[in-house]
Amino acid sequence: MFAVTILGNNSAVPAFNRHPTSQVVTHDGNNYLVDCGEGTQIQMINYKIRRSKISHVFISHLHGDHYFGLIGLLNSFSLLSHQQELHVFGPSPLKEIIDIQLKVADTKLCYALHVHHINKASTLIDTDKLTVKCFPTNHRIECYGFSFKEKKQPRKLILDKAKEYSIPAIFYERLKDAEDYIQKDGTVIKNEQVTEPAEPGKKYVFCADTKYDEALIPHIKGADMIYHETTYLDNLRERAESRFHATTKQAAELAKKAGVKKLLIGHFSSKYDTLEEFEAEAREIFPATELALEGVCFEI
Amino acid sequence: MFAVTILGNNSAVPAFNRHPTSQVVTHDGNNYLVDCGEGTQIQMINYKIRRSKISHVFISHLHGDHYFGLIGLLNSFSLLSHQQELHVFGPSPLKEIIDIQLKVADTKLCYALHVHHINKASTLIDTDKLTVKCFPTNHRIECYGFSFKEKKQPRKLILDKAKEYSIPAIFYERLKDAEDYIQKDGTVIKNEQVTEPAEPGKKYVFCADTKYDEALIPHIKGADMIYHETTYLDNLRERAESRFHATTKQAAELAKKAGVKKLLIGHFSSKYDTLEEFEAEAREIFPATELALEGVCFEI
Numbered sequence: 285m286f287a288v289t290i291l292g293n294n295s296a297v298p299a300f301n302r303h304p305t306s307q308v309v310t311h312d313g314n315n316y317l318v319d320c321g322e323g324t325q326i327q328m329i330n331y332k333i334r335r336s337k338i339s340h341v342f343i344s345h346l347h348g349d350h351y352f353g354l355i356g357l358l359n360s361f362s363l364l365s366h367q368q369e370l371h372v373f374g375p376s377p378l379k380e381i382i383d384i385q386l387k388v389a390d391t392k393l394c395y396a397l398h399v400h401h402i403n404k405a406s407t408l409i410d411t412d413k414l415t416v417k418c419f420p421t422n423h424r425i426e427c428y429g430f431s432f433k434e435k436k437q438p439r440k441l442i443l444d445k446a447k448e449y450s451i452p453a454i455f456y457e458r459l460k461d462a463e464d465y466i467q468k469d470g471t472v473i474k475n476e477q478v479t480e481p482a483e484p485g486k487k488y489v490f491c492a493d494t495k496y497d498e499a500l501i502p503h504i505k506g507a508d509m510i511y512h513e514t515t516y517l518d519n520l521r522e523r524a525e526s527r528f529h530a531t532t533k534q535a536a537e538l539a540k541k542a543g544v545k546k547l548l549i550g551h552f553s554s555k556y557d558t559l560e561e562f563e564a565e566a567r568e569i570f571p572a573t574e575l576a577l578e579g580v581c582f583e584i
Numbered sequence: 585m586f587a588v589t590i591l592g593n594n595s596a597v598p599a600f601n602r603h604p605t606s607q608v609v610t611h612d613g614n615n616y617l618v619d620c621g622e623g624t625q626i627q628m629i630n631y632k633i634r635r636s637k638i639s640h641v642f643i644s645h646l647h648g649d650h651y652f653g654l655i656g657l658l659n660s661f662s663l664l665s666h667q668q669e670l671h672v673f674g675p676s677p678l679k680e681i682i683d684i685q686l687k688v689a690d691t692k693l694c695y696a697l698h699v700h701h702i703n704k705a706s707t708l709i710d711t712d713k714l715t716v717k718c719f720p721t722n723h724r725i726e727c728y729g730f731s732f733k734e735k736k737q738p739r740k741l742i743l744d745k746a747k748e749y750s751i752p753a754i755f756y757e758r759l760k761d762a763e764d765y766i767q768k769d770g771t772v773i774k775n776e777q778v779t780e781p782a783e784p785g786k787k788y789v790f791c792a793d794t795k796y797d798e799a800l801i802p803h804i805k806g807a808d809m810i811y812h813e814t815t816y817l818d819n820l821r822e823r824a825e826s827r828f829h830a831t832t833k834q835a836a837e838l839a840k841k842a843g844v845k846k847l848l849i850g851h852f853s854s855k856y857d858t859l860e861e862f863e864a865e866a867r868e869i870f871p872a873t874e875l876a877l878e879g880v881c882f883e884i
Binding site: 298 | 597598622623626629646648649652655659663677680681685688689690691724725
């Protein structure tokens with residue numbers, strides 16, 4: 285499964301039982317945490333996120349509502365005997381902020397923690413199943429979005445057909461890699477005769493905090509789903525602009541221009557006690573919009 | 585009213601809907617926050633604590649479960665336009681930890697923040713109504729308890745009696761300060777004839793994290809209420825000792841030896857899903873024991 289679960293959808297100050305930004309991207313049994321506002325570890329308990337499956341944490345920027353829960357999570361992982369290595373990506377000086385707090389508490393983590401500072405668009409993870417990249421967004425301080433792109437999967441073997449043509453099992457992996465098979469008498473069994481096309485890899489992009497900026501389009505173009513902030517309703521465009529945030533219609537406009545399939549909106553200002561208008565305004569421009577409600581898991 | 589409201593009563597890792605350490609001491613309309621584990625600002629919302637009334641924060645030590653919520657609180661105060669000065673007391677390098685996080689976020693607080701490092705037993709506040717002192721406890725890292733002592737109030741004027749003896753109103757304040765009044769003919773009106781004794785000032789002591797240590801007794805002797813940690817039940821004395829924590833019976837024993845009136849127990853280990861045994865064990869030694877349950881306000 286490739287999905288994202290929302291742990292926090294509010295901006296700045298917790299309010300109306302909404303929490304600061306955090307979400308978990310799940311892919312192939314791994315949990316990737318994106319941002320970690322205060323209380324994220326408690327939200328993980330509330331929504332039954334398996335903390336032991338978290339191998340990577342991505343911090344978009346060092347405004348508190350996006351990372352004040354990180355140090356508590358790192359600490360708790362150690363108290364809970366987290367087994368695997370943990371990689372944390374975020375802007376400088378994240379490592380120094382973590383280190384001073386571990387040092388003063390005389391805390392020796394029980395797992396290997398690797399903090400990687402990011403400072404430009406770059407590839408952060410590249411395995412045979414997934415690529416994670418970061419790219420700068422347009423915010424008041426240094427800030428990054430993160431894209432999660434599944435690798436194209438191997439073609440699917442049609443076992444009965446492969447047997448019918450007497451293709452030896454040892455050749456099956458090469459069939460999945462789209463090779464043709466040549467029988468002893470020289471007959472060519474075309475790959476398409478014994479395999480089906482692979483599902484194309486899907487793509488999710490977390491656009492972090494940002495004002496409306498078409499420079500983001502190359503990073504999100506054609507994505508299956510993006511998350512874009514909508515701190516304000518559209519009548520507060522000027523305020524949004526001055527604070528390096530976006531409105532409902534701006535997020536929807538960007539999703540439309542980039543030709544994405546689905547838009548999640550969040551990072552709602554604490555001035556709003558209800559969210560219906562956010563959904564309605566964005567859908568005027570981009571109907572496939574969903575509110576990033578806490579606890580909801582969106583399949584990508 | 586002089587009271588303490590519990591916001592978090594768990595140790596180390598949040599569990600069973602229990603939160604890390606925090607409590608609010610209310611006196612004469614002011615709120616004094618004692619420790620500030622992650623999520624404290626959300627607990628304040630849950631329990632309707634008036635954040636605008638907080639003028640002082642006391643941090644016992646720099647283990648995360650006692651202060652990871654502080655930076656978020658300081659940040660939110662600014663976003664919520666906190667008006668009054670805020671004084672934070674805690675061990676070094678608390679100020680540096682706060683400063684680096686404000687600086688990287690380019691945050692200018694809208695109120696005056698004063699961070700005071702504490703490093704020995706000392707008086708932190710001394711007004712005409714309240715004295716707050718800190719004292720070292722016996723923990724793995726530098727750690728302080730805090731005592732809140734009401735000043736003795738002025739004696740209470742019996743107005744009818746004062747009028748009966750024709751004492752001029754201008755002298756009433758001196759009567760409250762226990763002076764006798766001498767009439768023109770030399771007759772002495774003894775103070776006790778026109779005033780009643782003042783209520784003695786009450787005392788609450790937060791003993792922070794500590795192993796059993798009778799060196800604490802001078803600081804808590806005769807208190808109306810103390811909070812003492814009971815991380816473990818009494819069958820885990822060795823574990824408690826090795827981790828610089830205390831058990832139920834140890835907390836109760838100390839309360840008894842110090843002749844306090846009431847004992848609150850908390851900082852429960854996440855290994856326990858229920859708390860009844862904590863209460864039962866402590867009450868065997870010290871019957872006036874209460875569990876420091878979250879959301880409960882205990883009048884001192």
